[in-house]
Amino acid sequence: MRRVLGLIAAEAVKYWAEIKSYLFNTLSWLVALYIIFLTFFLGLRHFAGPSVDGTKLDSIIVGYVTWMFALMGFQGISYGVVEETHKGTFEQLYLSPLGLETIFAVRILYEFLYSLVFNSAILLLTMVTTGRWLSLGLPGFLKLFLLLTLSLPSLWGLGYLFGGLAMLSKKMGAFLQVVSFLLIGLVALPGYPFKPVSLLPFTAGASSLRVLVCSSGSQTFPLLWYLFLLALSSFYILIGLWLYRLCERVARRRNLLGQY
Amino acid sequence: MDERENGEMESGRAIVDVRSLTKVYRGRKGPLTALKDLSFQGRRGEVLGILGPNGSGKTTTIKSIATLIEFDAGEVSVMGVDVKKQPRKARSYLGAVLEGARNVYWRLTPWENLLYFAGLRGLTPGEIRERARGLLDSLGLSEVSHKQVRFFSKGMQQKVAVACAFITKPPVVLLDEPTLGLDVETARKMRSWILETAKEEGTFVLITSHDMRFIESVCQRVLILKEGRVLREGTPESLRNLFSRKVYRIVLEEDPQEWLLAHLQHFPSFRIERDERGGSLLFSLQDPSELYRVFALLQSASLTLRSLDILNDDFEEVFLDILKDGDALESTTARGEG
Secondary structure, eight states: OOHHHHHHHHHHHHHHHHHHHHHHHHHHHHHHHHHHHHHHHHHHHHGGGGHHHEEEEEEHHHHHHHHHHHHHHHHHHHHEEEEEEETHHHHHHTTOOTHHHHHHHHHHHHHHHHHHHHHHHHHHHHHHOOOOOOOOOOHHHHHHHHHHHHHHHHHHHHHHHHHHHHHOOOTHHHHHHHHHHHHHHHHSSSSSSOOOGGGSTTTTHHHHHHHHHHTTOOOOHHHHHHHHHHHHHHHHHHHHHHHHHHHHHHHHTTOOTTTT | OOHHHHHHHHHHSSSEEEEEEEEEEEEETTEEEEEEOOOOEEOOTOOOEEOOOSSSSSHHHHHHTTTTTTTTTTEEEETTTTTOOOOHHHTTTTTEEESSSSSOOOOHHHHHHHHHHHHHOOHHHHHHHHHHHHHHHHHTGGTTTTSSSGGOOOOHHHHHHHHHTTOOSSSSSEEEEEETTTHHHHHHHHHHHHHHHHHHHHHHHEEEOOOOOHHHOOEEEEEEEEETEEEEEEHHHHHHHOOOOOOOEEEEOOOOOOOHHHHTSTTTEEEEETTEEEEEEEEESSSSSSHHHHHHHHHHHTTTTTEEEEEEEHHHHHHHHHHHHHHHHHHHOOOOOO
């Protein structure tokens, strides 16, 4: 445990140093995402005209922000492997006695906190621009946080899997960009109440979030639903880790670790 | 377990033990044997060098010890810990600088890099602050400890990487081509620093390099690899003695005649070097008594001798000789007698 604390402190040092160093890039990214959203939102309102009701617009806002969370959750590990390989530091991470999975797990937590701040900023900007304010109230906000926390780890599992594949194939970097857009599908599919598509990673959680926000936080979910989200996330995390370890073993056998 | 391992260290047993290490890469062009039955040991405070041409297995050896590669056969242990059975534990005893990689974060400062890499091994900033300051100071990085590494020269970046490898005082440090791209002065300073640190902290340092002079001056023992096998093992001095040919430079007052040159060509490694004042004749002789024959020939040609120098043996020549004779000597090893 003491070792993990050392790692948590070290990742904080690195994370903060990189935020400072990449501040301009971060702000540019924020502006770019905001413009993309604005184009999409205003375009839809313009073409659909008065037929678009408030619930639909709320749904778009929350869908976009949920996609941002999904993107950051997925990319934390998958792009993490690619980036570390590009930077020439991947092998050094691997030399840590704590293991790469632990390092990436700590990074995911920081990434999650960061995405909370970053996405809140996007949400605020979009609400100011569109004039539609999402009002959830404290109970609704707590439900939102719980749904997000329980369902997002399923994408971390997916991140581990693609991180593992990125160790094996140099072409995975380009493919990850495609997968990032496929996440829109996972977010947009109707996963609540339960349907077969609810078994896809994050779909059930994203759908619940949408329903919650559109009901202004009044929607209640049975305990079983929360347990289902937890089980689904655990399943994807375990599968992702297992496949990641498999890829890591093949990479070690073929001397592919850190090769780019 | 740690106490037992410490006990092994104190009793002078090998802290790195490589036995019959074999690695075969299986690619589309068929299997390629990178290492075959490689065995060696490393002890506390020792600096061991691995020399060899490209593809001889130097990096595969380093990566196998570092658990970055899964080898096919043999055993590797670090501080008594089998790297295959307990890779994470083995890694806790290792620091490394790997060839072809940056090894450190360029967007971070040396100070932040040191804190980070200590954290990767589970140490908090509070625990290594003093150590980090000491390393930066001894490597001449104190002045730039808060500047981002990306603004540094290659040599300074390499120093940061070496500092990070030593940050937790690991008993074993692996350095794969640590002087690649460094200027002569930085390489010299790095050499002294590695030697002193290995001695003071009792670290076993394993170095691979193409730089013969670096290896010769920093390593107490050298392994020469070819095609994944050990051709020779010994101290730089013992290897030099084994293959040494004294190099004599004879400078004459006038140019030698054609008939004399034809005779001199029979001596191994004979060559003429021209300078602005006339010619120099150079001979590499295994048996110094052959020099009498050379003098006899010069006397018969009535040439006047201006000077005679004995030059230092070139370790690079010794290395090339070993590689050349390697096939004939492949299974023998000359253990360090120097």
